[in-house]
Amino acid sequence: MLPGTDVPVWLVDMPRWFERNGGPYLSEKNQDWPDNAQRFAAFARAVVELACGRGGIAWSPDVVHCNDWQTGLVPALLQYEPSPPATVFTVHNLAYQGLFPHDTFHELALPPLLWGLDGLEFYGQLSFIKGGLVFGDRLTTVSPTYAREILEPEQGGGLDGLLRHRSGRLAGILNGADYTLWNPATDVCLDHHFSSRSLAGKAMTKRQLQRQIGLSQSNEPLLGLVGRLVEQKGLELLIDVLPQLLRRSLQLVILGKGEARFERVLQQAAASHPRQLAFVSGYDERLAHRIEAGADMFLMPSLYEPCGLNQIYSLRYGTIPIVHGVGGLADTVVDASLANLKAGTATGLVFAEPTPVALITAVDRALGLYGQPNVWAGMIENAMAQDFSWTKSAQGYLDVYQSALADRAGSSRPVSVSA
Structure with a gap:
């Protein structure tokens, strides 16, 4: 269970891909793991299995919420399932796109139809993030202003055309702060507490x-x-x-x-x-x-x-x-x-x-x-x-989830788009 809640959590255990020194994305030398494409493709396939009720547990989700390029293949692969759940894809930083050589597409044995301008191809490279941007039922960023900024070339990272095409399904929702941890009146890292009434x-x-x-x-x-x-x-x-x-x-x-x-x-x-x-x-x-x-x-x-x-x-x-x-x-x-x-x-x-x-x-x-x-x-x-707590932000995500469910009910897959 998620600590302090009754929310169950399942962790994907893949020692071959993730049990190593360094961080989840970078090596101890602060460099990208050379097998990141293989690592996160394997993770995406595990998520698809779980999302489609094949994870060995008596449960399947209504909505799969993916974040950043590392999960970009999930919405793309789910479109090949007979009754997939709705998908929401959140961009935390469009500068990181998960770009790999064209050969990697074949090495990962991805469905051939995913290659192309309306799929995962990006100027001759494989783009993981396009999987989420093209095939996600709903798209979000982590602030309203950033959602507008990435529609323009300056911050669109070459994907602004695609994002403008899908802007009707794009929303910006601010990240929230955890005020149980970041509160000057109770902060366990402080020896001296204070509030706006006593500084x-x-x-x-x-x-x-x-x-x-x-x-x-x-x-x-x-x-x-x-x-x-x-x-x-x-x-x-x-x-x-x-x-x-x-x-x-x-x-x-x-x-x-x-x-x-x-x-x-x-x-x-x-x-x-x-x-x-x-x-x-x-x-x-x-x-x-x-x-x-x-x-x-x-x-x-x-x-x-x-x-x-x-x-x-x-x-x-x-x-x-x-x-x-x-x-x-x-x-x-x-x-x-x-x-x-x-x-x-x-x-x-x-x-x-x-x-x-x-x-x-x-x-x-x-x-x-x-x-x-x-x-x-x-x-x-x-x-x-x-007040920038998660209360307002959580409601925003609930609204997006409802919209994604409605999208999925009304269409078997998102509209085809070109970059």
Whole structure:
């Protein structure tokens, strides 16, 4: 059973494909497993067996919900079953498409009719993600804005034409936050708890965090960043403005791991400014919670962001997010414009263009507001009042499941489309 529920869970046990060191997608050297196509094709076939009541258990689903390219073959293979369940396919990040050479299509012994523009072929390659996009009864992304963005060439990854064709069955549903884990009043990773009614614990957490990571015990605003150190997350923007940031009266803590070039620059900068900048390579769950709770502001300069969760966590902890207005960031953070400040709705700083000038301008705006205690307190109160729990998101998925069931009842398979 799923812990704390009466929901049964079945796990697919395939030691040949999945019992190995490293992660489910990448090796210990942070590289794609060379047999990923075979691994996830085998997993897809196992899911199809279970979905069609051939899994050795007295149960079969009404809806199969697939996520990202690793499960893209499931909707494609299910169309060959006599009475398949409805399918929903969710795109978490369209940049990862599961592309493999044409020969792989034959090696996997996939049905020949699946090869072609209205199947799994993508510019001469095998595309796993097209299986979900073409044959899923309903499609979703993890935020409404991202659902619109992938319909355009800039973020469509070459699939925008297909997505526009299927846009009538595409919906954007925000990921939700688990507030049993991310709640400053009860967070087990914190020694000092707080709420919007009493922020003393936040100030104490900031001091504790400064001591832990070796920053000076300063009243200067503390900016945090937690995440993968890759280009998508806006690391080049951050590196470009880092000298300017460090000339301002602020502190910065960064927790993450990623490209060596970014880590190297951050390590050097931290060594040169030890009382102002702390960089921790890797991931530490407890430290991540303390950064969310102890920082005054949170940086998310992502070039694109299908949803993002850290800005949602930051809002709950009264840590004002500074974000590039794309994807889920645009859907969750309300910019501190004069009109929004006057209306009492501002929860963060949003910049429109992914440029160093726009990022440093947004930081300067935040620093100016931080220097106005009453205004800043109002933003913290607004931020902490936001509700991005799973309740609303779950209802959205239930609605999509009902639509998928209706689609399946009215048609034996989704319409044929071309890329």
